[in-house]
Amino acid sequence: MNLYEDSRRENVHKVVAIVKLISILFCGIIVFSIYGNRYNSIARISSDNYDLVSVTTICVGTLMLIYELWIFSYKRSRFQKRWDISDIIETILFVGVFYAIVFVSGKHLSSFKFLFLFIIITSTIQFGMYHGLLCASVCSVMILTTDLIFGTSNANANSFFETDLVLTGVFVLTAWLLGDYVKIEKNYREKLHALVNxxxxxxxxxxxxxxxxxxxxxxxxxxxxxxxxxxxxxxxxxxxxxxxxxxxxxxxxxxxxxxxxxxxxxxxxxxxxxxxxxxxxxxxxxxxxxxxxxxxxxxxxxxxxxxxxxxxxxxxxxxxxxxxxxxxxxxxxxxxxxxxxxxxxxxxxxxxxxxxxxxxSVLDELKKDIETEHIDLISSFKTLISVINAKDRYTYGHTERVVIYCKLIAEKLGLNEAEKRILKYGAYLHDIGKINIPIDILNKKTKLTFDEWKMIKSHPEQGIEILKHVPSLQDIIPLILHHHEKYDGTGYPSGLQGEEIPYLVRILSVADSFDAMTSNRPYQTRKDYQQAMEELQRCKAIQFDPNIVDMFVEAVGEKEGFIS
Structure with a gap:
């Protein structure tokens, strides 16, 4: 909607600028006509080139004025949203120029009083009824005052005044009707804006x-x-x-x-x-x-x-x-x-x-625990995880939630600070190896082929390749490598069984699986929290350490309703 408003505002200012340009061109034509006639009458009396230079200077000056006013009017107000002091000055300048034309072309006898309509129209379109009526009133007062001052000695003064009274009525009527239309259009846009936004x-x-x-x-x-x-x-x-x-x-x-x-x-x-x-x-x-x-x-x-x-x-x-x-x-x-x-x-x-x-960010915390020479790698890890999250739209935020679950169960199990730190960083980086898996495989809704499944199963080893050069992270390598091992020995990549699986890995496995079950995945519908708890209980001693499952269910149960 904002783009529409900007486009509309720009188009309105284009129209206003064009109308002002046309009005200035009219002024130029009138000036040329007045001084051209004077030059012809003088030229018949004298061959002096003085008036030729004067007329040429006036013509060039007028053209320059047209150009400068065009640039000033259009460029300045192109994206302006409401009128300010510069608009008042601009309006006064236009009214002044138009009155000067009327004055030099015969004052009350001038046939160019219609010029005021240009500034009345543009003011009303650009800034609404109030601004337009104000401008129309000022122009009307100027015309009628001129009639009263300079037309009193003329026998037909009343006819001039009556004619200009009708003209000023046209000024006010134009401003009122056009302003009313602008108001209706504005109200309609505001209602449309409300419906949309x-x-x-x-x-x-x-x-x-x-x-x-x-x-x-x-x-x-x-x-x-x-x-x-x-x-x-x-x-x-x-x-x-x-x-x-x-x-x-x-x-x-x-x-x-x-x-x-x-x-x-x-x-x-x-x-x-x-x-x-x-x-x-x-x-x-x-x-x-x-x-x-x-x-x-x-x-x-x-x-x-x-x-x-x-x-x-x-x-x-x-x-x-x-x-x-x-x-x-x-x-x-x-x-x-x-x-x-x-x-x-x-x-x-x-x-x-x-x-x-x-x-x-967990990685910001990690910077405190890593050697100075490896600090730059942390930013690289953060970038990699951002890329993975962007590729795997079904599990965006998965790592952050797994960290929260690991923190919760770590408190329940009474882990020491060193174990909590290793578990936290391992939870955050456990899927970093997915960076090498194509996005179409990560998001595939149908059954994976043998080669695709083989590629998926390779992500723990891929993660190790990324992290093995950072000595400060060696403690978390078992969590990266074995987080898909199962308690009954049917997991990957090593087929570890029972307590062969490192203790912290068994904790991560429960937290990782719980979040996977409660997230939308390409191959399954999201389970609610109660269903996920039941699934954890069903898979005790098959996929998960039974004691850790019981402690996890108890810890999350204490937080019952946290998603409400």
Whole structure:
């Protein structure tokens, strides 16, 4: 819609500029006519070339004026959205030029008073009825005043005044009718804009507009060298609320929360309904720290508001969780910004809700634990994982979620800090070998051929090839190599069985499989969390370590409802 508005505005300014150019050409023709006639009468009396030079100078000067006014009018106002002091000055200049033409061509006797219509029309088209009527009124007063001053000695003064009174009526009528049309057209565009860009239920911007605005904001941020923060906001336990009170009551809550969010942001920030019970705020020109403060302000505003029936929700309050990310500090592209904010929101939902979480990359943490000479490799790993996520659209964010699950179960199992660190980094890098697998194989919906399956099964070894040159990461190599081993020995690549599989690998396998089951995959429909838990229990001692499955189910059970 913004592109349409820009195109429309540019076309309007083209039309206005052309009309102004035509009016200036008329002025030039009139000037040539007046001074040409004078030159001819003088030339019959004298052969002096003085008037020839004068007329030539006037002609050249007029042509230059036409050119300069054309450039000034068109180039300056090409993408202007509203009138300002420069437009007032420009209008005054045009009115002044037109009155000068009327004055030198006979004052009240002039037949060129129609010139004022050009500036009345252009002013009305460009800036609306008020501006047009004001311009028409000024022009009318100038013409009628000229008649009263210079036409009083003429016997036909009344006829001149009556004729010009009709002309001024045409001025005002033109401005009024044209202005009314412009107003109707503007109202129609605003309604169309609302239909296209506004969410009907909450009266905030919709997902389509959010995508467009975020693109624009990031482009402007790159040009101006400033940041763009993105906040994702999700209502906690909203599914439970809908189940308790029905969707009509849920819609009322959405409307109320949308209004609170509107009141919590300023005019430079954009609020949109991202989908379902999720909202997004685009906050240009503020760093992550200020975005977190804004998130806390919003969170507190919701927490301190009473909602009907909230006493029956966990915690006895209806609350929100917020994820924050920032461009370009935490992400370099639009997709990275959206997914990093979404990941931060996921963490906020998973860890207790009713909180604001900023995005933290596991690889940024990894930089603290790696030798200085290998720091550059971390950026390369991040790029590789971004490429993998972009290729495998069914599992975008998979690695980040697996890290969260590993962190959860590590706490439950009481792992020491060194084990937690190895598990966390292994979880993040476990699929890095997929970089060499073609996108059509990763996303294939039908059964894989033997060669395609062989290529898929090679990704653990491919991952080792990438990481083996980094001494600081040697501890995570077993997790990369063996995360597809099965407890009964039927996995790959080594066919390890039971406790032959390293303990941390067995933990990663459960977390990895759980997220795979609860994500949309090309070969299966996403399971809900209860179904995934049941599948883990069914595969105990077949694919997974039974004790780890029990601990994982218990740990996630303690977080029951975190996706609500």
């Amino acid at each position: 506004i969410d009907e239920l909450t009266d905030v911007y919709n997902h389509r507009y959010f995508q467009e605005k975020l693109t624009t904001s990031m482009s402007e941020a790159e040009e101006m060298n400033h940041s763009v923060s993105l906040l994702f906001i999700d209502i906690d336990y909203f599914k439970s609320y809908n189940d308790l009170y029905g969707h009509l009551q849920g819609d009322k809550v959405l409307k109320n929360i949308a209004q609170i969010l509107k009141n919590s942001i300023n005019d430079q920030q954009t609020l949109a309904r991202y989908g379902g019970e999720e909202f997004a705020v685009i906050a240009p020109s503020i760093p992550e720290e200020e975005a977190i403060e804004l998130g806390e302000k919003i969170r507190c505003a919701i927490e301190n508001t009473c909602f009907e029936g909230e006493e029956n929700l966990p915690g006895k309050k209806l609350t929100i969780s917020i994820g924050v990310s920032c461009f370009p500090d935490k992400s370099k592209t639009k997709l990275e910004l959206i997914n990093s904010a979404d990941d931060a929101l996921y963490r906020a939902k998973f860890f207790n809700k009713n909180r604001v979480e900023a995005y933290v």
